[in-house]
Amino acid sequence: MNRIIQIPLIACLVFTWSLASVQQASGQVEIGPNGPVVSDPEKVKSDVVLHQLTVTAAAEPVPVLKWRLYPTVDQATPGNSVPLWYRSLLQLESDPEIGVWFSRIDIVSPATKRPEEDWNQVSKLVETHSLSLETARSAALRNDCDWELQIGELRGPETVWLRLGEFQELRGLGRILCVKAAVHVQHGEFDQAMESMQTAMRLGTDVAKPETFINDLIGIALHRMTLNQVERWIGHPNSPNLYWALAQLPRPMIEIRSALEMEMTLPQRFFPWLADPLAEERTPEEWNELMLTTIQEGVGIGIQFPGLGPQPTREEVELAFQQFAVRNYAKAKSQLIQFGWAEPEIEQMPVGQVLALREFMVYQIYTQTLAANALLPFPESQSRADDLYESLRDIGRESIVGMLLPAVQQVYIAQQRLETYRSVYMLIEAIRMHLSTNSGELPTSLDQITVVPIPSDPFTGKPFEYTLQDGAAVIDVRLPGWHNRYEIRVDDASETR
Numbered sequence: 001m002n003r004i005i006q007i008p009l010i011a012c013l014v015f016t017w018s019l020a021s022v023q024q025a026s027g028q029v030e031i032g033p034n035g036p037v038v039s040d041p042e043k044v045k046s047d048v049v050l051h052q053l054t055v056t057a058a059a060e061p062v063p064v065l066k067w068r069l070y071p072t073v074d075q076a077t078p079g080n081s082v083p084l085w086y087r088s089l090l091q092l093e094s095d096p097e098i099g100v101w102f103s104r105i106d107i108v109s110p111a112t113k114r115p116e117e118d119w120n121q122v123s124k125l126v127e128t129h130s131l132s133l134e135t136a137r138s139a140a141l142r143n144d145c146d147w148e149l150q151i152g153e154l155r156g157p158e159t160v161w162l163r164l165g166e167f168q169e170l171r172g173l174g175r176i177l178c179v180k181a182a183v184h185v186q187h188g189e190f191d192q193a194m195e196s197m198q199t200a201m202r203l204g205t206d207v208a209k210p211e212t213f214i215n216d217l218i219g220i221a222l223h224r225m226t227l228n229q230v231e232r233w234i235g236h237p238n239s240p241n242l243y244w245a246l247a248q249l250p251r252p253m254i255e256i257r258s259a260l261e262m263e264m265t266l267p268q269r270f271f272p273w274l275a276d277p278l279a280e281e282r283t284p285e286e287w288n289e290l291m292l293t294t295i296q297e298g299v300g301i302g303i304q305f306p307g308l309g310p311q312p313t314r315e316e317v318e319l320a321f322q323q324f325a326v327r328n329y330a331k332a333k334s335q336l337i338q339f340g341w342a343e344p345e346i347e348q349m350p351v352g353q354v355l356a357l358r359e360f361m362v363y364q365i366y367t368q369t370l371a372a373n374a375l376l377p378f379p380e381s382q383s384r385a386d387d388l389y390e391s392l393r394d395i396g397r398e399s400i401v402g403m404l405l406p407a408v409q410q411v412y413i414a415q416q417r418l419e420t421y422r423s424v425y426m427l428i429e430a431i432r433m434h435l436s437t438n439s440g441e442l443p444t445s446l447d448q449i450t451v452v453p454i455p456s457d458p459f460t461g462k463p464f465e466y467t468l469q470d471g472a473a474v475i476d477v478r479l480p481g482w483h484n485r486y487e488i489r490v491d492d493a494s495e496t497r
Contacts, residue, residue, distance in 0.1 A: 051486045057435035058241035067245040070201050076143040084139030091132040119186050126180045140202035149210050159269045160301045167207050167218050174200050174222040181229040200226040208254045211262035213411050219254045220418050227421050243429035256415050264367040267404045277360045287352030292321050303403045325351050332358035362399045370408045378416045379461040385409045416458050423455040442473045
């Protein structure tokens, strides 16, 4: 495998959330004894992903934490997991067939019911990676994780050209772990399936350790793939209840606060003068040169500056700066006054200084406003996000620094989608627990479920939408641009487990 894939960190600044690779295609998905299958896509609107699960009653485990989706402290071994993750990658054989089977059998691209010989073939393919998977299991049990990237120490162009290819390659390892879990669930081998899911969950957590949004999003994708196998587990006849196993997962499953704080420092680490633009005296010519250099270096890392191509000449940069100054000088003066600068002081400043100070203030306001909004619980943060971003867009229009700042809310939404999946599966497991104590009868409302607490919808902070329709429990989950519906029917033929 190619170990020197170069993925610039600048990609995360324009990285909008899309889990096309880890979400179901719009249509109808059935989960049952033979895994996910496609039903008639005409039965559901194209903007709704419909999951149809046939479940069995499943009592609370004894003891309640018998099943764990995340390695426990008593399983931990001393040492850093990172060398073992790297070793697992080195031991991983290139196998395009695994990717094909992952797409066929996993819920991200549901297939028709597969005959047993297909599952046996997949099982043999997984077995060819046994050495890599054994090493991955050892990595998952280590009590520490340190990639030693020292991201906060990077300066200048190296801040956006850090190589992160190994983290993308670890998604391949995650796919194999999930295929292995799917095979074990298919055969009712729940202990082995749980071990594979535990390993995949720890992999997602470790991948998200470095303080970048790219790492967080890859970690979220790995956790989502693993939760797909939880859905497969729930649909298997007489599968054990995973309510408390889902509750045991870290909250949040992927922590983005550290990456947010680090990403907010990116402009300052790339343009060190942003730390304190008034730290040294500059002549008018030096202020202009500072802005020219800022523009040229920004274009060099991919910023699209008006009037400039990817490799402009010095003369083209000077002309673009002159045009930029004509368009923005008056606005910059007005904004500095709004930000608290005295008008007489501004009038005495060279043009380059006014424009540079405006960049500094945009940087301060943008980063602190976004960081503050992320401190709020998600429903409150999301409710004010549109107005907040609109005001920031107006403040930072044609700002060089503003072009370097990431789409924080998109990553926040990605994190909350993951939490929503966990909460939905906890709710379904609570329903299965209710079935076990109520003669297999579905609750008419969530209030009837008293055996365990009912999780709320993380996006709204309110109870999930729940109804009984034609003998099925229906849970509607609505997120921005995303609507999943779960229809749950009871398999009366199976015993309570």
